Amino acid sequence: MSNKNLFLKSGFIRAPIQNGVGRFVPQLQxxxxxxxKTYGASQGLREFIEQDLVDFAKENPSVVVYLKPRRHRGPVIVAEYLNGDRVWMSVHNKTHSEITKWIEVLRTQQGDISSLRLRKYQYTDYPSVQGPWTPFTFKDPELNTAQLPDPHFGANDRLPITATEKLRLLFEKQKLSDVKTAE
Known part of the structure; x- marks a missing residue:
């Protein structure tokens, strides 16, 4: 582990507030x-504000949108999420379409998870003492040393015959009956 992880906050990636169970809660706050208003690098952001901002606000009523004009500064988008994360993004010299895509990315994510050191790869609100479930959790331990195929573990001898086997048996019976009638 490198020492850069010492300065990252640690946590879990999980759906906040059981998101998606019952109802969806948008995370962008x-x-x-x-x-x-005059700086050339802000042209794309000004175009977004003029053309798409009202539609964005109508489609996302849970998101509060602030416009902050600043003189002689580069354009910036700051997104704040329900979990307290703030994502700061410079959109210096970005086009209108690029800004639209970046705002959609900010709208759909749940915060800045790139600066999060994962403690575990899985998380649950109700942890189990027995560990995570796998397909082998409730298998018989004797299966580990058995030579397969083994009729004790498999139902191969108890399976009903297949349609192909049934047809083959019918064909053989018909062949035998044809031989008996020919004699």
Whole structure:
């Protein structure tokens, strides 16, 4: 493990507030669009504000949108999430379509999980003492040393015959009856 993990906060990746169980709770709480009214690098963000911002606000009523004009500064988007994370993104010289895509990315994610050191790969609200379930959890331990195929473990001898086997048996009976009638 490198020492960069010493400075990352640790946690779990999990659906917050049982998200998706019962109802969906959008995680984006607030988005702040900081731009300059005259600066050339803010052109894409100004176009987004003029053309798509009202539609974005109508489609996402749970997201509070702030516009913050600043003189002679680069354009910035700051997204704040329900879990307290803040994602700061510079959109310097980005086009209108790129900004639309980035805002959609910010809207659909649950915060800044790239700066999170994972403690475990799995998480549950109700942990089990026995560990995670696998397909081999309730198998008979004798199966580990058995030579397969073994009629004791498999139902191969008790399976009903297949349609192909049935046809083959009928064909052989018909052949035998044809031989007997020919004699």
């Amino acid at each position: 607030r988005i702040v669009l900081k731009f300059c």
